[in-house]
Amino acid sequence: MRIVIVGAGVAGCVIARGLSRLPGMDIHCLERVEPGDHAEAGTGLNIGPNAVKALRIQDPELAGIIDDAAFEWTNWRISLTDGTVLFDLPLDDVASENGWRLRWSELYRVLRESAEGLITYGCRIADMGATPEGAGKTWIRWSDSEGDHELTDVDLLIAVDGRFSQTRQTFAGGVNSRQIGVAIFRTLVPDTSDGLITDYQQWFNGPNRLLAYRVPEDHIYIAGTFPIPLDMETPDEMKTAEALRAAYTPVSGYASGQARWLIDTVCAPESELHWARIQESEARYRETGANVLYLGDSSNGMVPTLGQGATQAIEGACAALGEIERLAGDGNFDAGDWLAAIEAVRADRTRFVMEFSLEASDTLLAGSDPVEGTRKKRNPAFQEKLKRLYNDIGTIGAVHSREESAVG
Numbered sequence: 001m002r003i004v005i006v007g008a009g010v011a012g013c014v015i016a017r018g019l020s021r022l023p024g025m026d027i028h029c030l031e032r033v034e035p036g037d038h039a040e041a042g043t044g045l046n047i048g049p050n051a052v053k054a055l056r057i058q059d060p061e062l063a064g065i066i067d068d069a070a071f072e073w074t075n076w077r078i079s080l081t082d083g084t085v086l087f088d089l090p091l092d093d094v095a096s097e098n099g100w101r102l103r104w105s106e107l108y109r110v111l112r113e114s115a116e117g118l119i120t121y122g123c124r125i126a127d128m129g130a131t132p133e134g135a136g137k138t139w140i141r142w143s144d145s146e147g148d149h150e151l152t153d154v155d156l157l158i159a160v161d162g163r164f165s166q167t168r169q170t171f172a173g174g175v176n177s178r179q180i181g182v183a184i185f186r187t188l189v190p191d192t193s194d195g196l197i198t199d200y201q202q203w204f205n206g207p208n209r210l211l212a213y214r215v216p217e218d219h220i221y222i223a224g225t226f227p228i229p230l231d232m233e234t235p236d237e238m239k240t241a242e243a244l245r246a247a248y249t250p251v252s253g254y255a256s257g258q259a260r261w262l263i264d265t266v267c268a269p270e271s272e273l274h275w276a277r278i279q280e281s282e283a284r285y286r287e288t289g290a291n292v293l294y295l296g297d298s299s300n301g302m303v304p305t306l307g308q309g310a311t312q313a314i315e316g317a318c319a320a321l322g323e324i325e326r327l328a329g330d331g332n333f334d335a336g337d338w339l340a341a342i343e344a345v346r347a348d349r350t351r352f353v354m355e356f357s358l359e360a361s362d363t364l365l366a367g368s369d370p371v372e373g374t375r376k377k378r379n380p381a382f383q384e385k386l387k388r389l390y391n392d393i394g395t396i397g398a399v400h401s402r403e404e405s406a407v408g
């Protein structure tokens, strides 16, 4: 079968590597950036226990490689910037695995190395489309340093080209995004905190929130959010050091040692903050007239509140691989059947994760009370949803049968 994978990011590498292990697969993974170019991945990632669980079952070797590049994410603490602790959750209370925290560029490096030989770098995709007479088949044209190329009779086109997916733009006319009225900045800085910042923590001052954790080697990832008017760009005056200091400093003027270090770091003249606005996009799993599969951000851009973007890219790629392995194992090599099966196992799960991520964003919105909002996160109902998020990775074909045989 001829399979083209557009993008060698998180989901692209996992799926390329997994598919290459099946017999009879002709895999072409086309990546826009050059080898070693991680310029778009300059921050840290916390990857949820659900991705770790899915990958350990689907590709334990790859999970082990990420273990070596990451620190374990074992605890989630929420405090006020004056130091009052509101919530302190060991992840093993709600999850069968810990998560990972690491540099995004490191994740790309190990994933791309693990899919070595399958990826063509420096690709500029010129066009792609459905083959008119081709029973779901597609074609794609691109250029790279060696010239222009075309592949026709593509049995399956997998769009893993991120939240601004050219593939989704081409086949579905783009992505409808929805803002939630929250600005976000992110930065990765050398660890000068002298042990103040270690595992995953959040600090609130009203609805304004800082988040930070340590990643290998000796860096701290910091993200900050605050409400902005809906559907407006973040005003420049809210991005200044004075405005940020005011946003995160308690009215009393007293900030805890951790909060002081974070505020001083993001407000330092040399700090480089990358700005965005929190948004989610409408989910889409596949095309029906052509065998196109969407995974990761091209399928379901979600609000980052529960750290589920890359997490779902991994979980979704494992789920897709599980279904493909299950059907191919039964001798079914009809890509249309594969896509229907993948959508069937992903749609409800993705909807739950997107809705829960949005629900958990309540404390970031204008006028919210972090004390009351965080108190709700200690309730059994929220904790049950966390257990579902972190453990229920869906009825994943091969993953499930392996789990059953492991139990048996």
Ligand SMILES: Cc1cc2nc3c(=O)[nH]c(=O)nc-3n(C[C@H](O)[C@H](O)[C@H](O)COP(=O)(O)OP(=O)(O)OC[C@H]3O[C@@H](n4cnc5c(N)ncnc54)[C@H](O)[C@@H]3O)c2cc1C
Binding pocket: 006, 007, 008, 009, 010, 011, 012, 030, 031, 032, 033, 043, 044, 045, 046, 047, 048, 123, 125, 160, 161, 162, 163, 165, 166, 167, 186, 295, 296, 297, 298, 304, 307, 308, 309, 310, 311, 312, 313
């Ligand atoms: C600053 C920041 C912090 C984040 N923090 C977290 C976090 O803590 N936890 C978490 O789970 N998620 C986090 N996310 C989200 C996470 O990074 C994404 O959800 C995840 O990378 C999506 O994986 P993906 O495989 O769908 O796409 P990506 O990883 O974005 O990969 C897409 C790939 O496609 C390539 N590409 C794009 N267009 C083309 C094209 N036309 N042709 C060929 N190749 C193309 C890109 O170069 C890239 O390699 C964060 C995102 C940002 C921006």
